[in-house]
Amino acid sequence: MLTAAPPPAPYTAVGLGRDPRTQSSTPGESFTDRKRFATMTHTIKGAEIARSIRTRVAERVAAAGGQVPGLATVLIGDDPASAVYVAAKRRAVREAGMRDIHRHLRHQATQNEVAAVIDELAGDPDVSGILLQLPLPAQLDAAPLIDRIPVTKDVDGLTTASAGRLARGERGMRPCTPNGVIELLDAEGIELQGAHVAVVGWGQLVGRPLSQLLLRRGATVTVAHEFTADLTAVTRPADVVVVATGVRGLIGPEHVKPGATVVDVGIHRTPDGLAGDVRAAELDGIAGRITPVPGGVGPMTIAMLLVNTLQAAEWGAERDAVPA
């Protein structure tokens, strides 16, 4: 059944319209003026929130006994960042008491070789979920490979079928990072219904699915990107700004309304360590809340992958159940 998104409701965030931090600044106002109203910027502890989700998943796995959920990770090539992420996912799977299944193909793997591995995992009853780590080497076409993953095992929520289910508001797997962003906002008690959320980034992994999830929560969503002509005009009115562009340091104080929540999905490896798409230090005392890099959204991606794998195992058990 097609269900409509919930109607907009009055914005219920505490203090809106009274707290000067939440009021848009007037034209010509300097950042120094805006800082006059500043209070402490709260750092959203994504790593802690992720840890508590992972603990709850592990408890559910232990309580279920019998059928152990299994996650199959497929890594092609030797991209160092991908290797780090896959290793972290596999560690999290084992810590949760799940079965860790892994396939590593050489960088030159062909489309047919990868397809054969996915087909083999798709038919394996011990595999509850399949994850094809992205990005793939240039000779491979990701979309048809992702679409070989059965929708019931699509723990990344990236198949065409899962994306369609999300667009239509039907039951299905949601991509891990956008799901993690919503979890973070919920954990912080940020009211989404009626809030104005600016999503900066249009990618399939984060921006597009996140905008759909937010719409279904009753947020007023504006989607922008690094080529938006006047990005500030889009982000400054927003109560929540989520940034997933892959452009390091794109967002600074000029883009953010005092008191707004800023969620940084970007991760860049620099000589000074990890950095995000947001110039976080410059937002101190301006943003009401901000996610750090590292320790913000990244760990949530892995926690939500475990949640999806548990869900996939439950769907697998339902599918395999013999009717009485």
Ligand SMILES: Nc1nc2c(c(=O)[nH]1)N[C@@H](CN(C=O)c1ccc(C(=O)N[C@@H](CCC(=O)O)C(=O)O)cc1)CN2
């Ligand atoms: N098939 C997929 N590929 C990719 C996805 C995805 O969701 N599915 N997302 C990203 C990368 N990613 C997961 O794969 C990911 C990114 C970051 C983290 C994380 O925990 N980051 C830490 C820092 C760790 C480090 O980089 O040293 C943090 O932010 O604190 C986990 C997973 C692209 N590919």
